[in-house]
Amino acid sequence: MTELTLIKRKFGETSRSDTWWIQPLVVFCGLSAFIVYTTWAAFQGEHYHHGPYLSPFYAPEIFGNSEHSWFGAKPAWWPSWAPFSPAFLILWAPAGFRLTCYYYRGAYYKAFWADPPSCAVGEPRKGYRGESSFPLILQNVHRFFLYFALVFVLLLAFDVWKAMWFDDGNGGKTFGIGLGTLILAINVFLLSGYTLGCHSLRHLVGGFLDRLSGAPIRRTAYNCVSCLNSQHMRWAWMSLCSVACSDIYIRLSSMMDWTDPRILF
Numbered sequence: 414m415t416e417l418t419l420i421k422r423k424f425g426e427t428s429r430s431d432t433w434w435i436q437p438l439v440v441f442c443g444l445s446a447f448i449v450y451t452t453w454a455a456f457q458g459e460h461y462h463h464g465p466y467l468s469p470f471y472a473p474e475i476f477g478n479s480e481h482s483w484f485g486a487k488p489a490w491w492p493s494w495a496p497f498s499p500a501f502l503i504l505w506a507p508a509g510f511r512l513t514c515y516y517y518r519g520a521y522y523k524a525f526w527a528d529p530p531s532c533a534v535g536e537p538r539k540g541y542r543g544e545s546s547f548p549l550i551l552q553n554v555h556r557f558f559l560y561f562a563l564v565f566v567l568l569l570a571f572d573v574w575k576a577m578w579f580d581d582g583n584g585g586k587t588f589g590i591g592l593g594t595l596i597l598a599i600n601v602f603l604l605s606g607y608t609l610g611c612h613s614l615r616h617l618v619g620g621f622l623d624r625l626s627g628a629p630i631r632r633t634a635y636n637c638v639s640c641l642n643s644q645h646m647r648w649a650w651m652s653l654c655s656v657a658c659s660d661i662y663i664r665l666s667s668m669m670d671w672t673d674p675r676i677l678f
């Protein structure tokens with residue numbers, strides 16, 4: 414019987430000859446850029462809406478100063494010493510969903526914590542406790558953030574519907590489709606692909622059944638989620654970019670007060 418000996422590698426030590434460091438570097442740069450921009454955009458508290466368009470960073474606008482606000486301006490209970498932005502009230506839900514996502518966990522563990530930097534590459538930690546102890550055990554709340562994410566997709570889809578109705582200049586609304594409408598619609602499509610391909614949703618619709626053949630509806634749902642899940646990484650990155658691009662387009666439209674191209678009016 415052959416005895417296996419585990420070799421402890423030093424940090425960054427590897428016998429790999431390929432450019433293994435490119436992927437974690439790209440992930441680090443991409444996620445860092447998104448975090449910095451999102452934080453900046455959330456603290457602005459302005460230029461997040463333009464006509465019928467509402468930035469997904471601020472949707473739904475529970476309290477705010479735009480026509481999209483559900484309950485009016487800043488609430489009276491908000492501390493006077495604290496900065497206020499409508500984004501503060503809702504961003505915790507989509508941020509929590511992505512932060513605890515199974516794909517993103519593996520991505521930022523490698524890119525930010527070097528845990529490990531890549532397969533067969535030495536890492537800085539000495540022991541391994543997995544996600545069974547504090548604080549990483551909190552990652553298990555992902556299944557609960559899924560429910561919020563599904564609701565947010567529906568709310569953003571409704572925002573696309575509202576983005577089809579423009580002021581007619583006489584106090585009424587007229588149907589139309591602008592470039593902003595398409596950008597918001599594409600964003601919802603990509604977010605739907607990412608959310609509906611979630612590992613937790615896959616388990617929810619049929620992963621805990623012993624025999625899927627006895628539940629044809631559940632089996633169909635399971636197969637659909639599994640199909641999206643097979644490209645979960647692509648959906649994750651495409652939806653991340655589409656959310657940022659949607660905010661940038663609406664922000665520029667508001668700041669420059671331009672009328673976006675109308676495809677149908």
